[in-house]
Amino acid sequence: MPDAAGHFGRFGGRFMPEALIAPLDELEQHWRKAMADDEFVAQFNQLLREYAGLPSMLYEAERLSEAVGARVLLKREDLNHTGAHKIRNVLGQALLTTKMNKRRVIAETGAGQHGVATATACAYFDLDCVVYMGEVDMVRQALNVARMRMLGAEVIPVTSGSRTLKDAINEALRDWVTNVDDTHYMLGTAAGAHPFPAMVRDFTRGIGDEARAQTLELLGHLPAAALACVGGGSNAIGMFAGFIADESVRLYGFEAGGDGYETGRHASTITAGQIGVLHGTRSYLLQDEDGQTLESHSISAGLDYPGVGPEHAWLAETGRATYTSISDAQAMEAMALLARTEGIIPAIESAHALAGVPGVVADLGADVELLVCLSGRGDKDMDTAAKWFGLVDEADLVAEVKMK
Amino acid sequence: MTSLRSTIAAAQQAGRAALVGYLPAGYPSVEGSIELVQRMVKAGVDIVEVGLPYSDPVMDGPTIQAAAEVALAAGTRTADVFRVVEASAALAPTVVMTYWNPVERYGIDQFAASLADAGGVGLITPDLIPEEAGEWIEAADRRGLDKIFLVAPSSTRRRLELTSQASSGFIYATAVMGVTGAREQSSSAAPELVRRVKEVTDLPVGVGLGVSTRVQAAEVALFADAVIVGSALVHAIAGEANPTDAMAALGALVEDLALGVRRELE
Ligand SMILES: Cc1ncc(COP(=O)(O)O)c(C=O)c1O
Numbered sequence: 001m002p003d004a005a006g007h008f009g010r011f012g013g014r015f016m017p018e019a020l021i022a023p024l025d026e027l028e029q030h031w032r033k034a035m036a037d038d039e040f041v042a043q044f045n046q047l048l049r050e051y052a053g054l055p056s057m058l059y060e061a062e063r064l065s066e067a068v069g070a071r072v073l074l075k076r077e078d079l080n081h082t083g084a085h086k087i088r089n090v091l092g093q094a095l096l097t098t099k100m101n102k103r104r105v106i107a108e109t110g111a112g113q114h115g116v117a118t119a120t121a122c123a124y125f126d127l128d129c130v131v132y133m134g135e136v137d138m139v140r141q142a143l144n145v146a147r148m149r150m151l152g153a154e155v156i157p158v159t160s161g162s163r164t165l166k167d168a169i170n171e172a173l174r175d176w177v178t179n180v181d182d183t184h185y186m187l188g189t190a191a192g193a194h195p196f197p198a199m200v201r202d203f204t205r206g207i208g209d210e211a212r213a214q215t216l217e218l219l220g221h222l223p224a225a226a227l228a229c230v231g232g233g234s235n236a237i238g239m240f241a242g243f244i245a246d247e248s249v250r251l252y253g254f255e256a257g258g259d260g261y262e263t264g265r266h267a268s269t270i271t272a273g274q275i276g277v278l279h280g281t282r283s284y285l286l287q288d289e290d291g292q293t294l295e296s297h298s299i300s301a302g303l304d305y306p307g308v309g310p311e312h313a314w315l316a317e318t319g320r321a322t323y324t325s326i327s328d329a330q331a332m333e334a335m336a337l338l339a340r341t342e343g344i345i346p347a348i349e350s351a352h353a354l355a356g357v358p359g360v361v362a363d364l365g366a367d368v369e370l371l372v373c374l375s376g377r378g379d380k381d382m383d384t385a386a387k388w389f390g391l392v393d394e395a396d397l398v399a400e401v402k403m404k
Numbered sequence: 405m406t407s408l409r410s411t412i413a414a415a416q417q418a419g420r421a422a423l424v425g426y427l428p429a430g431y432p433s434v435e436g437s438i439e440l441v442q443r444m445v446k447a448g449v450d451i452v453e454v455g456l457p458y459s460d461p462v463m464d465g466p467t468i469q470a471a472a473e474v475a476l477a478a479g480t481r482t483a484d485v486f487r488v489v490e491a492s493a494a495l496a497p498t499v500v501m502t503y504w505n506p507v508e509r510y511g512i513d514q515f516a517a518s519l520a521d522a523g524g525v526g527l528i529t530p531d532l533i534p535e536e537a538g539e540w541i542e543a544a545d546r547r548g549l550d551k552i553f554l555v556a557p558s559s560t561r562r563r564l565e566l567t568s569q570a571s572s573g574f575i576y577a578t579a580v581m582g583v584t585g586a587r588e589q590s591s592s593a594a595p596e597l598v599r600r601v602k603e604v605t606d607l608p609v610g611v612g613l614g615v616s617t618r619v620q621a622a623e624v625a626l627f628a629d630a631v632i633v634g635s636a637l638v639h640a641i642a643g644e645a646n647p648t649d650a651m652a653a654l655g656a657l658v659e660d661l662a663l664g665v666r667r668e669l670e
Contacts, residue, residue, distance in 0.1 A: 015533075017530055018556045019578060022559060161473070170461070177581060181581075277505040279460070289509070290510070291506035
């Protein structure tokens with residue numbers, strides 16, 4: 001748990017304009033009250049169960065296990081409504097929004113996954129929804145733009161700065177400070193100013209709590225390790241939260257290595273960044289000598305963020321969790337391996353966690369049980385995968401379309 | 405060296421508000437910003453606020469964002485900001501306004517030392533609240549620098565007390581809930597906010613966010629000790645194609661605003 005002001009050791013806290021401090025205090029009060037309120041918790045759990053399809057299954061991947069030399073248990077968040085773990089966080093925050101009597105929700109999105117989840121929750125709760133998305137990302141993820149609009153959300157292109165996720169967050173913060181009276185900012189990951197990191201963890205910790213109970217039932221004991229990919233860190237902290245108190249369970253986070261973190265083109269914030277302040281929190285970040293934020297690079301849009309949640313920074317510093325960089329190529333290889341051995345196409349984000357398995361086996365020895373968070377499904381990534389693996393010949397495609 | 409408080413007190417004695425002018429260092433170039441800042445002082449600004457251009461300015465509207473992008477693209481470094489401060493401080497009390505990360509990266513104590521060495525008298529920190537500012541407050545006190553924190557219409561009384569206790573020089577009151585940028589209407593929340601601040605402190609109060617005309621400056625001067633203008637100055641410069649015209653436009657606007665803070669409306 002963080003201290004009263006949201007610090008995890010020397011990380012976290014609140015680096016925000018004074019105008020937003022009172023609203024953050026208000027949000028914190030509502031969140032604390034909600035988590036202690038049986039009725040809120042029951043409503044949240046009912047939503048997860050009946051609307052999102054949770055608890056997600058724990059699936060023993062036998063052919064994958066054979067291929068990697070360890071027993072791999074997959075936490076199937078890819079089967080959730082909207083296709084990823086993100087639905088947990090947005091349903092929690094949307095329910096909280098209604099308790100705060102706010103009518104309008106804003107969010108940032110990079111790949112569009114959090115934007116789609118937010119638009120979904122807003123449609124469900126009949127809330128006005130505005131999603132900020134970098135102009136560059138809107139072109140890269142046109143399908144998700146259509147999904148958000150289909151769900152009734154307004155998608156606003158962000159043309160400032162690098163026109164990607166970090167600038168979408170800046171723009172959402174500018175909207176929030178202007179409209180905070182009736183607006184909730186539904187941040188999509190376990191980063192940002194207090195109480196967001198702890199609150200998002202609370203809403204996603206079902207991943208770890210469910211997986212812990214499921215593993216105990218399946219094996220009769222805890223897994224040797226829990227593995228998850230780390231962008232801002234919500235699926236990973238949700239998974240880790242279930243096991244932090246279990247000292248025997250090793251925790252492994254996998255960051256996006258892009259072309260390889262040595263090349264400078266990556267999103268491996270903990271592995272290769274330095275401590276600093278971005279978007280309201282102190283954590284590791286990618287920055288230049290003057291503290292200007294650097295652009296991150298990853299084949300996975302959901303991991304392409306130059307910061308990381310403060311609790312991960314703290315878990316790394318205390319040694320409780322280990323963070324490793326996975327390159328684009330390693331992730332894509334793992335994506336193909338899961339598809340071929342199990343008939344499951346993972347999100348490229350989640351493929352980073354799968355790609356981490358051999359390293360963990362090297363650490364812990366073969367024949368251990370490894371719990372891997374399969375945070376989302378790969379449908380959204382088929383364009384990228386088709387290009388990477390050359391699955392379709394573009395000239396053929398054009399010819400096919402012309403024939404029609 | 406003239407302090408912020410004595411400068412504001414002198415304006416008060418003359419029966420007017422002080423005029424604070426903001427320009428980003430490095431816009432359109434480091435040398436260019438030095439000339440603009442000097443022109444601003446000659447035209448009647450009492451206190452200069454030099455902005456440190458930052459990649460993620462969440463408190464700024466499009467005008468200042470665009471200027472920061474130009475400054476960074478031109479290669480402006482933190483050390484350049486101190487050069488601008490040095491040139492400005494020779495003419496008027498000068499503070500730096502910066503988001504927090506560049507200060508941490510430079511080294512908090514080192515930043516205080518460089519700022520003081522350049523003749524700067526304080527720092528405005530838009531995304532740093534007193535609760536997170538322990539190290540900065542110590543470093544500033546060691547160098548005799550003023551710590552200018554912000555208050556907002558949403559600040560509770562308890563926070564106004566906390567913030568004014570941590571502040572020196574003046575308190576920066578953000579007149580509206582929003583980001584920087586010129587606004588047509590003066591804020592109705594600002595007089596109430598200043599009244600609430602005055603209940604808890606004797607420090608002078610500067611009001612910023614949205615002032616762009618002589619009339620608005622005169623309105624704000626009725627209840628504030630200092631009138632802070634930023635986006636309107638950047639906008640005046642950005643609207644001109646060549647440096648000479650930009651200098652002239654800036655000078656004319658500042659002269660107009662200087663009449664405003666004296667409540668000379670005709
Ligand atoms: C499937 C999936 N996994 C992981 C992430 C990364 O986010 P986080 O680190 O917050 O879990 C995303 C983000 O879009 C995602 O869509």
